[in-house]
Amino acid sequence: MDVSDILSPLNPAQREAVAAESDNLLVLAGAGSGKTRVLVHRIAWLIRALGLSPQAILAVTFTNKAAKEMRGRIEEMMQISTRGMWVGTFHGLAHRLLKAHWKDAGLPQNFQILDADDQLRLVKRVCRELDLDESRWPPKQAMWYINGQKDEGLRAAHIDVPHGDLYGQMMLRIYRAYEQACERAGLVDFAELLLRAHELWLKAPAVLAHYQGRFRQILVDEFQDTNTIQYAWLRVLAGKTIPVVAVGDDDQSIYGWRGAKIENIQRFSDDFSGCQTVRLEQNYRSTQTILQAANGVIAHNFGRLGKELWSAGESGEPITLYAGFNEQDEARFIVEQAQSWIDDGNARSSVAVLYRSNAQSRVLEEALIRAGLPYRIHGGQRFYERMEIRNALAYLRLIQNRGDDAAVERVINTPPRGIGSKTLETVREVARNREVALWQAIRMAIAEKLLPARALSALEGFIVLVDEMDGGSDDMLLEELVEHVEHASGLLDFHQKEKGEKGQARVENLEELVSAARQFEPEGEELSPLQQFLDNAALDAGEAQADAHEDSVQLMTLHSAKGLEFPLVFLAGMEENLFPHRMSLEEPGRLEEERRLCYVGITRAMARLYITYAETRRIHGSESYNSPSRFIREIPVDLLQEVRLNNTIAAPVSSLTQAAVPDTGLSLGQRVFHQIFGEGIVLNFEGRGNNARVEVHFDAEGSKWLVVQYANLQVL
Numbered sequence: 001m002d003v004s005d006i007l008s009p010l011n012p013a014q015r016e017a018v019a020a021e022s023d024n025l026l027v028l029a030g031a032g033s034g035k036t037r038v039l040v041h042r043i044a045w046l047i048r049a050l051g052l053s054p055q056a057i058l059a060v061t062f063t064n065k066a067a068k069e070m071r072g073r074i075e076e077m078m079q080i081s082t083r084g085m086w087v088g089t090f091h092g093l094a095h096r097l098l099k100a101h102w103k104d105a106g107l108p109q110n111f112q113i114l115d116a117d118d119q120l121r122l123v124k125r126v127c128r129e130l131d132l133d134e135s136r137w138p139p140k141q142a143m144w145y146i147n148g149q150k151d152e153g154l155r156a157a158h159i160d161v162p163h164g165d166l167y168g169q170m171m172l173r174i175y176r177a178y179e180q181a182c183e184r185a186g187l188v189d190f191a192e193l194l195l196r197a198h199e200l201w202l203k204a205p206a207v208l209a210h211y212q213g214r215f216r217q218i219l220v221d222e223f224q225d226t227n228t229i230q231y232a233w234l235r236v237l238a239g240k241t242i243p244v245v246a247v248g249d250d251d252q253s254i255y256g257w258r259g260a261k262i263e264n265i266q267r268f269s270d271d272f273s274g275c276q277t278v279r280l281e282q283n284y285r286s287t288q289t290i291l292q293a294a295n296g297v298i299a300h301n302f303g304r305l306g307k308e309l310w311s312a313g314e315s316g317e318p319i320t321l322y323a324g325f326n327e328q329d330e331a332r333f334i335v336e337q338a339q340s341w342i343d344d345g346n347a348r349s350s351v352a353v354l355y356r357s358n359a360q361s362r363v364l365e366e367a368l369i370r371a372g373l374p375y376r377i378h379g380g381q382r383f384y385e386r387m388e389i390r391n392a393l394a395y396l397r398l399i400q401n402r403g404d405d406a407a408v409e410r411v412i413n414t415p416p417r418g419i420g421s422k423t424l425e426t427v428r429e430v431a432r433n434r435e436v437a438l439w440q441a442i443r444m445a446i447a448e449k450l451l452p453a454r455a456l457s458a459l460e461g462f463i464v465l466v467d468e469m470d471g472g473s474d475d476m477l478l479e480e481l482v483e484h485v486e487h488a489s490g491l492l493d494f495h496q497k498e499k500g501e502k503g504q505a506r507v508e509n510l511e512e513l514v515s516a517a518r519q520f521e522p523e524g525e526e527l528s529p530l531q532q533f534l535d536n537a538a539l540d541a542g543e544a545q546a547d548a549h550e551d552s553v554q555l556m557t558l559h560s561a562k563g564l565e566f567p568l569v570f571l572a573g574m575e576e577n578l579f580p581h582r583m584s585l586e587e588p589g590r591l592e593e594e595r596r597l598c599y600v601g602i603t604r605a606m607a608r609l610y611i612t613y614a615e616t617r618r619i620h621g622s623e624s625y626n627s628p629s630r631f632i633r634e635i636p637v638d639l640l641q642e643v644r645l646n647n648t649i650a651a652p653v654s655s656l657t658q659a660a661v662p663d664t665g666l667s668l669g670q671r672v673f674h675q676i677f678g679e680g681i682v683l684n685f686e687g688r689g690n691n692a693r694v695e696v697h698f699d700a701e702g703s704k705w706l707v708v709q710y711a712n713l714q715v716l
């Protein structure tokens, strides 16, 4: 590819960004305006026009999948290998650094990554060791606290809690104990990866100098979702010498709840000297209708950096709105529409169904299965997160590192081998008192006969089992080892004996893990293939799907849809309390983040967009009645077309245009307070003025019809 070919498929603003010569560059632009495309072309430009070696380039993407795509695009454009290029997520890159410089980072060479599930398990254990009442100090909250502090770059030793702050003191105590537990077992959670990588720069100037000498340019996609520690890491690395190109969209910042800071966009131009800002305003992804809908929704947020977005594309079809009478009906409608789109000759993978919470996927999955439509889930119940897979991986981790307490906890009695909670408690106590890993504690318990004979022999069985799995493992291929472990551990046998589909699915998943091992390509000799495989599984959880290549309908949460695009998109479950999420209704900041999430959802659609909601929904085992999401009302009504139950088309959208209950000051979806029933939300109404009756769904009491005149509702 010629230099001119790199620029020709771009518009003038994009070209300016690709060929910009300034030290630092910020590309600030709305969805679908080609930000990611600019990054890819800029990398090509750096290599072709400026003669940079691929090894001198560091590119940060938001997911591992995006990193793979970026590599693929560059290889395809330039016909070069991207092997030496550092492309990955902040976490992936941090991991790579720590593996290479474990000593400087103060870690054992074989440190293990602790994923969210294992982390919670460990926090729970720590809380138990501190003798804390779980209901008073929920481990999950402690975990959020710990991660929140790490995201801000704070270790327990850095935190000062005021005397009277009981809560703060307790959290800090847990944090401290948790740090020690990780240290002892050589475990590193996700937030720790970033924190350590940052500390590595500060502790080991020679390492920093090495990378500062190596990289000649840093590029960051989805910059609006960087958190404090990522930003700090970047800033130290860039120093005064490495130019940084950041692309982002303040309207798509959706990870505030995980510590992401939109303000980093504003800080960037101050902190990175000589920064030039380029704005892209043309959207190439969506029809005008879809774009206008997205613009209509996001216009309700305040304090935006302000961007124009227009499209030269056609106006396209109206957005279809469907009210299912329950979630089953909603799912049926979605599958029906998807099927007819596919029957028209479109690929299954051109269809995406997006939803707010993972729990919503089950009903959709069932409808897809009934219709015989293959589907794939990104995120959520991910392959590497499935219980049986995690169990098998835990055995493999033990082969690698007996000190991995989280792995011991997970499989010591899985499948059941007669090691009860009392036995386990004793082992934990030994570990605690003597400050050793669980594995060693087991050995001590055996050697010193600290338990009844039957318990000891069960423990011994476990030790022998793992040691035997390890013996000879060096001579096996990775796939052989995985298969051997699944058999020898009894896992396969255990699930084969399980009744019904669940057991069958688990067996299939275990078999799939063997295939994954077969397909796995280790890089370099430094780390054993097993170690690389385990790291990959932990980092990649969810993104590496066994059936990635298959043409299937795409299911995912709105969060995981970031950066992607699909010709046909369904936004399902567009109901108050679901989306916007119940938890976000109290705080304006959270509500705005939900709205950005809605903007992200709408802008994933290229040609066709469906919005659906259910009038009643059974979720988490209970029935709820929610009004349509306020975000639907924020879409200009002339862009919408409502489809009724029997699939007839109605326009205009009656139920939504009448959002206000006439002459009452009330409107649908509004939160109100009643003297006796408490807080609730207005769902429905009849009549007008003093004669109007409204249906209010009270948080505590359920739905009730009330006469406005007597109900004396206070608007909240």
Ligand SMILES: Nc1ncnc2c1ncn2[C@@H]1O[C@H](COP(=O)(O)OP(=O)(O)OP(=O)(O)O)[C@@H](O)[C@H]1O
Pocket (backbone or CB within 6 Å): 009, 010, 011, 014, 029, 030, 031, 032, 033, 034, 035, 036, 037, 038, 249, 252, 283, 284, 285, 562, 563, 564, 565, 603
């Ligand atoms: N100049 C262009 N000519 C033709 N197509 C373009 C151009 N620029 C971008 N596109 C296409 O528009 C779509 C959106 O581009 P891209 O994904 O890079 O946008 P983005 O700004 O990164 O979006 P998001 O904010 O959702 O991440 C892609 O299909 C891309 O190939």
Ligand SMILES: [Mg+2]
Pocket (backbone or CB within 6 Å): 035, 036, 037, 221, 563
């Ligand atoms: Mg992008």
